[in-house]
Amino acid sequence: xSAPYSRHRPCRLSQVPRWDLETEVLIVGFGAAGASxxxxxxxxxxxxxxxxxxxxxxxxxxxxxxxxxxxxxGGTPIQREAGFSDDTEDLYQYLLLAGxxxxxxxxxxxxxxxxxKHFEWLQAQGVVYKNSFIATRIIEPFTDDCLIWSGSEEAWxxxxxxxxxxxxxxxxxxxxxxGKYLMDRLAERVQASGVDVQYDCRVQALIADDDNRVLGVVxxxxxxxxxxxxxxxxxxxxxxxxxxxxxxQQHAPKLLRANTPIGTVDDGSGIQLGQSVGGNAIxxxxxxxxxxxxxxxxxxxxxxxxxxxxxxxxxxxYHGRVSQAILQDEGTRFFLLxxxxxxxxxxxxxxxxxxxxxxxxxxxxxxxxxxLPQGALQTTVQVYNQHAARGEDPLFHKQARWLTPLVKPPxxxxxxxxxxxxxxxxxLGGLHTRPxxxxxxxxxxxxxxxxxxxxxxxxLPRVGAGYSSGLSxxxxxxxxxxxxxxxxxx
Amino acid sequence: xSAPYSRHRPCRLSQVPRWDLETEVLIVGFGAAGASxxxxxxxxxxxxxxxxxxxxxxxxxxxxxxxxxxxxxGGTPIQREAGFSDDTEDLYQYLLLAGxxxxxxxxxxxxxxxxxKHFEWLQAQGVVYKNSFIATRIIEPFTDDCLIWSGSEEAWxxxxxxxxxxxxxxxxxxxxxxGKYLMDRLAERVQASGVDVQYDCRVQALIADDDNRVLGVVxxxxxxxxxxxxxxxxxxxxxxxxxxxxxxQQHAPKLLRANTPIGTVDDGSGIQLGQSVGGNAIxxxxxxxxxxxxxxxxxxxxxxxxxxxxxxxxxxxYHGRVSQAILQDEGTRFFLLxxxxxxxxxxxxxxxxxxxxxxxxxxxxxxxxxxLPQGALQTTVQVYNQHAARGEDPLFHKQARWLTPLVKPPxxxxxxxxxxxxxxxxxLGGLHTRPxxxxxxxxxxxxxxxxxxxxxxxxLPRVGAGYSSGLSxxxxxxxxxxxxxxxxxx
Numbered sequence: 001x002s003a004p005y006s007r008h009r010p011c012r013l014s015q016v017p018r019w020d021l022e023t024e025v026l027i028v029g030f031g032a033a034g035a036s037x038x039x040x041x042x043x044x045x046x047x048x049x050x051x052x053x054x055x056x057x058x059x060x061x062x063x064x065x066x067x068x069x070x071x072x073x074g075g076t077p078i079q080r081e082a083g084f085s086d087d088t089e090d091l092y093q094y095l096l097l098a099g100x101x102x103x104x105x106x107x108x109x110x111x112x113x114x115x116x117k118h119f120e121w122l123q124a125q126g127v128v129y130k131n132s133f134i135a136t137r138i139i140e141p142f143t144d145d146c147l148i149w150s151g152s153e154e155a156w157x158x159x160x161x162x163x164x165x166x167x168x169x170x171x172x173x174x175x176x177x178x179g180k181y182l183m184d185r186l187a188e189r190v191q192a193s194g195v196d197v198q199y200d201c202r203v204q205a206l207i208a209d210d211d212n213r214v215l216g217v218v219x220x221x222x223x224x225x226x227x228x229x230x231x232x233x234x235x236x237x238x239x240x241x242x243x244x245x246x247x248x249q250q251h252a253p254k255l256l257r258a259n260t261p262i263g264t265v266d267d268g269s270g271i272q273l274g275q276s277v278g279g280n281a282i283x284x285x286x287x288x289x290x291x292x293x294x295x296x297x298x299x300x301x302x303x304x305x306x307x308x309x310x311x312x313x314x315x316x317x318y319h320g321r322v323s324q325a326i327l328q329d330e331g332t333r334f335f336l337l338x339x340x341x342x343x344x345x346x347x348x349x350x351x352x353x354x355x356x357x358x359x360x361x362x363x364x365x366x367x368x369x370x371x372l373p374q375g376a377l378q379t380t381v382q383v384y385n386q387h388a389a390r391g392e393d394p395l396f397h398k399q400a401r402w403l404t405p406l407v408k409p410p411x412x413x414x415x416x417x418x419x420x421x422x423x424x425x426x427x428l429g430g431l432h433t434r435p436x437x438x439x440x441x442x443x444x445x446x447x448x449x450x451x452x453x454x455x456x457x458x459x460l461p462r463v464g465a466g467y468s469s470g471l472s473x474x475x476x477x478x479x480x481x482x483x484x485x486x487x488x489x490x
Numbered sequence: 491x492s493a494p495y496s497r498h499r500p501c502r503l504s505q506v507p508r509w510d511l512e513t514e515v516l517i518v519g520f521g522a523a524g525a526s527x528x529x530x531x532x533x534x535x536x537x538x539x540x541x542x543x544x545x546x547x548x549x550x551x552x553x554x555x556x557x558x559x560x561x562x563x564g565g566t567p568i569q570r571e572a573g574f575s576d577d578t579e580d581l582y583q584y585l586l587l588a589g590x591x592x593x594x595x596x597x598x599x600x601x602x603x604x605x606x607k608h609f610e611w612l613q614a615q616g617v618v619y620k621n622s623f624i625a626t627r628i629i630e631p632f633t634d635d636c637l638i639w640s641g642s643e644e645a646w647x648x649x650x651x652x653x654x655x656x657x658x659x660x661x662x663x664x665x666x667x668x669g670k671y672l673m674d675r676l677a678e679r680v681q682a683s684g685v686d687v688q689y690d691c692r693v694q695a696l697i698a699d700d701d702n703r704v705l706g707v708v709x710x711x712x713x714x715x716x717x718x719x720x721x722x723x724x725x726x727x728x729x730x731x732x733x734x735x736x737x738x739q740q741h742a743p744k745l746l747r748a749n750t751p752i753g754t755v756d757d758g759s760g761i762q763l764g765q766s767v768g769g770n771a772i773x774x775x776x777x778x779x780x781x782x783x784x785x786x787x788x789x790x791x792x793x794x795x796x797x798x799x800x801x802x803x804x805x806x807x808y809h810g811r812v813s814q815a816i817l818q819d820e821g822t823r824f825f826l827l828x829x830x831x832x833x834x835x836x837x838x839x840x841x842x843x844x845x846x847x848x849x850x851x852x853x854x855x856x857x858x859x860x861x862l863p864q865g866a867l868q869t870t871v872q873v874y875n876q877h878a879a880r881g882e883d884p885l886f887h888k889q890a891r892w893l894t895p896l897v898k899p900p901x902x903x904x905x906x907x908x909x910x911x912x913x914x915x916x917x918l919g920g921l922h923t924r925p926x927x928x929x930x931x932x933x934x935x936x937x938x939x940x941x942x943x944x945x946x947x948x949x950l951p952r953v954g955a956g957y958s959s960g961l962s963x964x965x966x967x968x969x970x971x972x973x974x975x976x977x978x979x980x
Contacts, residue, residue: 008768008931012700101743210502210700247932250772250922253591272932276768278498282740285775308885310800328818373884375876379869386865394863395798432740441498442737442762 005204005218007272013209019229023049026230031059033454033480034237035186040484042193053202057187065140066178069470071167073116082133086165093162098466110435126185130172137297144174151468155317156397168470212277214449232490233449238270240427240455251284258289258425270456274431278441283458284429288467289327290320292348307333309376314396324464336414339406352422357415430457437483453480495694495708497762503699509719513539516720521549523944523970524727525676530974532683543692547677550754555630556668559960561657563606572623576655583652588956600925616675620662627787634664641958645807646887658960702767704939722980723939728760730917730945741774748779748915760946764921768931773948774919778957779817780810782838797823799866804886814954826904829896842912847905920947927973943970
């Protein structure tokens with residue numbers, strides 16, 4: 001007989017047949033959020049048990065580049081060495097704008113004020129950062145270098161609100177895959193902290209009393225249901241829902257246009273467990289999406305058009321912001337137009353399936369080859385060139401350094417079709433939480449005994465259009481820590 | 491002491507001190523959905539109690555034009571008299587496309603198959619329809635006429651998927667306000683059916699057992715909590731959440747750009763009551779928005795541009811679909827460009843605050859007056875004109891009858907600013923239900939004892955871009971009926 005427990009309905013206290021295990025703090029999920037929560041809760045003296053559905057640590061965080069968005073307080077040593085004195089207010093304003101019209105001001109404030117200390121904490125966990133800065137615009141380092149421009153800091157409208165500063169900090173790890181390195185370090189600390197880690201252990205349901213006070217979980221391991229009591233609280237750090245097609249269909253159908261989900265488990269179970277006791281899931285339609293259409297950064301001098309020949313956005317903003325504009329557009333065909341003064345093959349082209357869609361001696365020829373409506377591409381280029389020649393982009397406010405008239409043949413159109421190229425995505429909607437990690441119901445009241453962090457929540461990265469590399473890991477590690485500290489004190 | 495009951499947390503059976511009232515079917519909300527559910531449940535022999543928070547019947551349905559989207563099965567008598575033999579499959583395909591990528595195929599199917607019978611049912615309730623058709627494109631009749639084009643049937647992409655047919659049926663009522671007439675007729679039938687109607691009675695919480703089986707409600711009336719038992723079930727017909735700014739902020743922040751919510755109570759309580767027992771709220775970011783920029787229909791020959799001078803959509807689709815494109819655009823300034831061959835003041839202009847933003851002898855002059863980027867408006871008009879002269883619109887597929895080059899001066903730009911003009915809106919996200927009205931949890935399982943209809947649910951009108959006038963009342967009345975029939979049989 002299969003277990004009757006459901007992530008959609010809490011197991012009531014009266015239905016618990018026995019307690020197989022008792023702990024003070026129970027953490028669900030061993031990604032960056034869960035690891036950070038565990039380290040802090042254990043460090044504060046609490047007895048901690050961490051359950052992970054997979055057979056090892058890492059979660060989706062280990063799939064990432066390991067980059068964390070850090071700064072403020074005059075800058076990290078690496079920012080300062082690179083010549084940037086990052087002001088806390090600039091970081092705060094940037095985070096606020098990146099969070100969209102419902103940005104969580106309290107989280108932005110707390111993070112901006114404590115981001116430098118958070119960098120030191122990461123180092124204290126054994127995460128090593130090389131004192132180096134890559135000034136050109138890239139996706140993530142292929143080297144072991146650290147600091148990069150990882151957002152839209154230098155692009156409109158961000159540049160008008162906050163002094164720009166590079167804030168993407170990647171651990172010292174040669175090549176891609178810094179996320180695995182980061183998670184290995186955090187996992188070592190979790191183990192060293194005496195946390196009871198149980199792998200291959202999937203949470204089936206929360207255990208709650210009639211008032212939805214959370215008291216533990218029902219977890220399945222070795223084909224057996226285990227009833228685990230958490231005297232201080234449960235912390236949900238189980239990722240987002242990018243691997244759950246039914247949830248995407250119901251809440252974020254546009255994300256289904258992106259063909260490459262970034263996820264491990266990410267089946268929405270963390271969010272749904274929270275909802276089962278009244279947790280409020282917000283901004284469920286939001287997600288990150290990207291195609292790595294630059295580097296080389298000179299491609300930013302090109303313009304991106306849709307199948308109507310129209311530009312979409314200032315191309316000098318973060319690749320994920322550009323890609324979000326593509327995701328929201330109704331069409332499927334998108335092109336990057338470049339001229340011979342700067343064109344080069346995109347570095348991630350083979351990975352992302354970005355090929356050349358057309359080339360020609362005139363834009364008229366390119367337009368015809370792409371079978372775009374006559375005049376549509378040509379007039380878009382014409383208007384762009386006319387203003388670019390004066391160093392202006394009155395339509396989308398691309399900054400002057402990237403503005404050059406597209407006049408040197410041959411001309412090239414790169415293929416960015418959303419139904420063909422690699423568009424990666426993950427979800428940003430999730431449980432509404434306080435900066436302390438307390439999960440809130442729709443009335444804005446905390447659900448006793450329940451905490452969450454990372455992509456199970458709607459956090460610092462709240463809307464796709466504002467995403468910047470490193471924001472999700474910043475949110476997961478920092479607010480995972482806050483949740484761990486808070487639950488330990490419960 | 492204020493009542494401790496919350497729409498966010500069910501009152502447990504063990505907490506019920508007494509039953510003040512017992513009934514078989516309890517309906518929450520006396521708009522079109524609640525009235526239709528009550529009539530059918532009572533007609534099926536059930537004992538019905540209907541609770542309404544306001545002091546009279548009608549809800550937001552009574553604020554509407556009373557139009558209902560009807561057809562199929564060869565057409566209603568009014569469609570047939572007007573020369574349209576509406577095919578069920580065409581209605582089905584239209585509804586499917588209008589529902590977006592997660593359209594509820596089962597609801598579309600049931601409605602298409604039974605829409606003609608539903609028309610007869612409405613007539614049987616005393617709703618009178620005049621046998622008349624207004625062929626020109628309007629918002630709703632100022633007269634007592636019936637049939638109008640109320641959607642995007644004749645526009646791309648709908649016209650490619652379903653043979654177009656006018657389907658908006660407005661009751662015989664002189665002037666605007668047919669919704670009040672409709673609700674008065676339905677209310678008469680509710681009263682005649684022996685339904686126990688209680689006004690000024692607001693539901694505070696659902697009453698449920700530990701497994702979230704819904705057994706009744708806690709309602710507040712005369713400053714007293716009343717515990718009402720519903721032996722067969724509770725039907726939530728309490729409208730959407732357009733009047734709840736906090737919910738809009740968390741789920742549908744873009745709708746806050748529209749300045750004129752269409753709502754009475756619509757505080758999201760129906761949806762939140764459903765969520766309190768595990769109901770799955772889906773597509774919560776979706777909403778209807780519109781500015782009545784036509785009639786006269788000749789204005790459809792104009793083109794609508796954003797502040798970058800770009801067109802957004804084929805202007806011959808339904809005004810709400812055009813307005814949705816405006817809502818989704820990043821900017822705030824939008825203009826309708828017309829030439830003197832067809833320009834006339836918009837009929838709803840004074841109501842909607844649509845004024846003339848600029849006029850000139852050349853498009854260059856209009857562009858300058860609007861302070862748009864040089865060349866942006868001009869080239870858009872140039873490309874449009876070039877294709878329109880051939881009866882084509884390869885960018886957005888506006889149909890040939892509306893295509894005329896904009897070449898006769900003087901030229902006019904009407905002001906459609908979203909932060910100035912009247913943009914009306916209501917929400918479309920809500921509880922996930924079966925066609926029977928059964929409320930589903932996130933696992934797709936029905937919650938025993940709980941039903942819902944109307945804007946408390948995500949129904950036939952599911953995405954703003956697919957909305958057509960009459961779809962919300964069609965959904966509310968038809969699926970309100972289904973819920974009433976189903977709960978009566980429980």
